[in-house]
Amino acid sequence: MKNLNKTLMVLACSVSLLCGCSSQATKKGDDATTELYQRNVLALSWMQNAAEYRALCYQAYNGAYEHVKASLKQKTDKPRAIILDLDETVIDNIPAEATINEVARNGKDFNDYWLAWESMASANAMPGAAEFLKKVDKLGVQIFYVSNRSCMNVDFTNKNLKSLKFPMKNKIRCKDNTSNKKARFDKILEKYNVVAFLGDNVTDFPISIYGVNGEDRNKIVDKNSSQFGVKYFVLPNPVYGEWFSQIDPNLLKQSHSKMVELVDKSVKNEPALKKAISK
Numbered sequence: 001m002k003n004l005n006k007t008l009m010v011l012a013c014s015v016s017l018l019c020g021c022s023s024q025a026t027k028k029g030d031d032a033t034t035e036l037y038q039r040n041v042l043a044l045s046w047m048q049n050a051a052e053y054r055a056l057c058y059q060a061y062n063g064a065y066e067h068v069k070a071s072l073k074q075k076t077d078k079p080r081a082i083i084l085d086l087d088e089t090v091i092d093n094i095p096a097e098a099t100i101n102e103v104a105r106n107g108k109d110f111n112d113y114w115l116a117w118e119s120m121a122s123a124n125a126m127p128g129a130a131e132f133l134k135k136v137d138k139l140g141v142q143i144f145y146v147s148n149r150s151c152m153n154v155d156f157t158n159k160n161l162k163s164l165k166f167p168m169k170n171k172i173r174c175k176d177n178t179s180n181k182k183a184r185f186d187k188i189l190e191k192y193n194v195v196a197f198l199g200d201n202v203t204d205f206p207i208s209i210y211g212v213n214g215e216d217r218n219k220i221v222d223k224n225s226s227q228f229g230v231k232y233f234v235l236p237n238p239v240y241g242e243w244f245s246q247i248d249p250n251l252l253k254q255s256h257s258k259m260v261e262l263v264d265k266s267v268k269n270e271p272a273l274k275k276a277i278s279k
């Protein structure tokens, strides 16, 4: 990811920014890149406007809260806790993503823009997030934010979460040297009975999926299917994420036009229908 191609900012920027990776400015006037930007607009619009998006957020938080509440009836030898991701799990960066979508189109540098966004500390809470966190806090359950935002800029994130009145009893487990959250999860699990995990990326869950590409990601999720909606709660995010590796493990290293080709190929149509309606 370090030598991220100056391509696919609509897809790659978001991944790289949340992984804390470097990226370069996008070349102005590249047709394939422009096309990819335009494709991402629909996903951005859905997250900002669709009632269905809000409903899915409420669904995740309500399910998680019911599970946390029910866990209080079970005996435990450790204090109870929940672990949450931050970006697109409890805070909303989609206005920034939309802006980046525009700015990158003009060939400006993505990383500078992201730092500006982080330093503004003005991300809003996702629908239902603040209420959910408040209720969990009231139950006496510890709340841990495990985020791949860089530890270098964690003061901005602290400021942002405080302004949203999120419970902040435990320090943010930010990204030091790896985006793999396993070590940070394990450290919390040593002392706490973690009763729920919430995230918008499957790497936000302790299912050993970090670094896994392609179809194998689906296999791991299938293996853990009984836990989703039970202990693991997923928030929707079609705009960015490591799921791009399922289009192609090397998607982000491809030329712009190759990326467009690979994205197109990843969508499977129904040949019989195509034949019938093409007559």
Ligand SMILES: [Mg+2]
Pocket: 085, 086, 087, 088, 089, 199, 200, 201
């Ligand atoms: Mg996230």
